[in-house]
């Protein structure tokens with residue numbers, strides 16, 4: 193925790209804040225935005241208790257960091273951790289201020305009986321403090337899931353299903369998929385989880401074709417929606433489903449058809465320009481689909497899940513697909529990990545089972561409950577043994593095994609560790625590889641070979657934990673540009689061969705936040721941006737591209753939902769708060785053939801040991 197220096201122009205400093213809020217702000221525990229929201233709301237309801245005002249600021253901070261609620265025990269740890277900073281800040285700004293936290297029970301009691309709670313801004317449940325909005329959404333998601341679980345299960349013709357399963361998943365290697373589909377076929381809600389390459393998409397393709405077969409002879413073909421939280425993930429889902437069709441019999445392929453579309457969840461629900469969180473589809477105007485599949489569900493926020501569930505018709509099937517060990521959504525919530533933890537722990541919990549136990553969300557392999565909608569696939573069919581074993585060691589939190597896999601690896605193999613202690617060493621170690629890749633991409637683009645340039649783009653990806661700072665995307669983009677400048681007559685940024693990352697949805701162009709492309713040369717000599725799959729590039733005039741960044745390097749967060757043939761991961765210093773198991777696992781599993789980890793052994797160990805801490809209550813409700 194860094195104390196904010198005594199610079200009154202620092203944008204993180206809330207000018208005019210007083211008392212504990214000022215102390216916490218100066219100590220860097222809460223940001224100016226948290227203080228402003230807390231102060232404004234507290235003023236509106238005449239909140240007299242300073243502890244409750246501080247709690248509100250901490251709840252707002254927690255939501256900004258991805259939690260749906262504040263766990264007082266986490267908050268206490270946070271304040272203890274920053275104790276020194278708080279004391280410095282107290283002395284510097286307001287000697288009278290001090291953060292004196294009462295025991296948790298008394299703390300929660302004071303929040304429960306506060307003006308902020310009476311007026312519905314804050315709410316206490318399961319020993320967590322919520323902003324009302326997230327509390328309502330958690331309750332709604334749990335109730336909708338419970339309602340769906342209580343709805344009579346869809347009926348299937350067992351004989352047709354059994355024969356279909358044998359046909360679609362014919363050999364012993366497909367046992368896991370067969371079982372997952374058998375379960376999913378008789379449930380309204382399925383949560384299909386598994387690591388990369390475990391056959392999730394193949395399972396979805398099989399499930400859909402078998403459900404369509406069940407409907408043959410009836411007067412209505414089920415309407416199917418395929419969706420994902422981001423445009424990039426939706427495009428990948430479409431491609432993967434089409435690929436999965438290749439191994440099906442002509443009859444099963446025909447059943448699904450070739451005009452397969454996948455859209456973002458926002459688009460499916462009918463995005464409204466006047467509101468980021470309200471959609472045209474809802475309980476009064478539900479989606480017309482009979483089957484809704486959402487891939488990359490680890491990226492679903494609590495709010496989007498709530499909107500999705502309320503937009504489903506009561507008898508519509510929902511299939512959530514994803515990897516709960518990956519990074520959770522940017523916005524608050526860890527829905528997929530919560531569902532796995534909640535349904536997996538055996539025996540539904542009641543609201544009365546409270547207590548100050550930490551509610552850190554972790555997704556581990558826990559026995560299924562009888563009413564569980566979870567179907568898990570375990571065996572990876574994509575990676576070679578090395579990437580798979582490394583990813584698994586990271587997933588289960590075993591740094592010794594991960595390091596011994598890396599120690600045994602050789603340069604040029606599927607996994608490799610480049611031990612560096614500082615950025616200069618990393619610069620030296622990575623320059624040949626990164627420059628060579630940038631030059632190859634540039635050559636293809638200069639030759640106007642759009643497909644080949646896109647192919648190069650997908651051949652390698654440099655991933656960073658941070659956006660800024662020495663290990664961040666910004667400096668590494670500049671570095672590659674500088675190397676290119678030194679190696680060629682490449683000047684400036686608007687140059688052919690520059691990889692691009694789309695940073696905002698552009699409906700007009702059909703580009704989505706997170707899409708990647710490359711600047712290429714058209715035959716008439718004009719520079720164009722090419723995006724999408726190499727076999728069907730989307731081409732746009734470079735001048736029409738408004739929201740794009742350079743993408744020689746990108747954050748691991750932005751890379752979620754996409755893959756590259758080989759991946760280089762830059763690990764920041766071991767004490768970086770961003771360096772977590774989920775982050776490293778997500779980075780490693782972006783690689784299809786090879787992954788290089790660049791950083792110290794301490795950084796690898798720290799990443800595997802540190803969990804993402806999100807306070808959420810959904811797993812206690814389902």
Ligand SMILES: Nc1ncnc2c1ncn2[C@@H]1O[C@H](COP(=O)(O)OP(=O)(O)OP(=O)(O)O)[C@@H](O)[C@H]1O
Pocket residue numbers: 365366367369386387388389390391392393394395432436573574
């Ligand atoms: N049981 C299996 N036996 C043999 N090959 C399989 C099996 N399951 C999947 N595969 C193959 O493994 C590859 C990955 O499968 P699929 O795309 O379905 O996995 P996935 O879990 O959706 O991957 P991801 O989400 O990481 O992209 C495909 O080529 C698929 O044909």
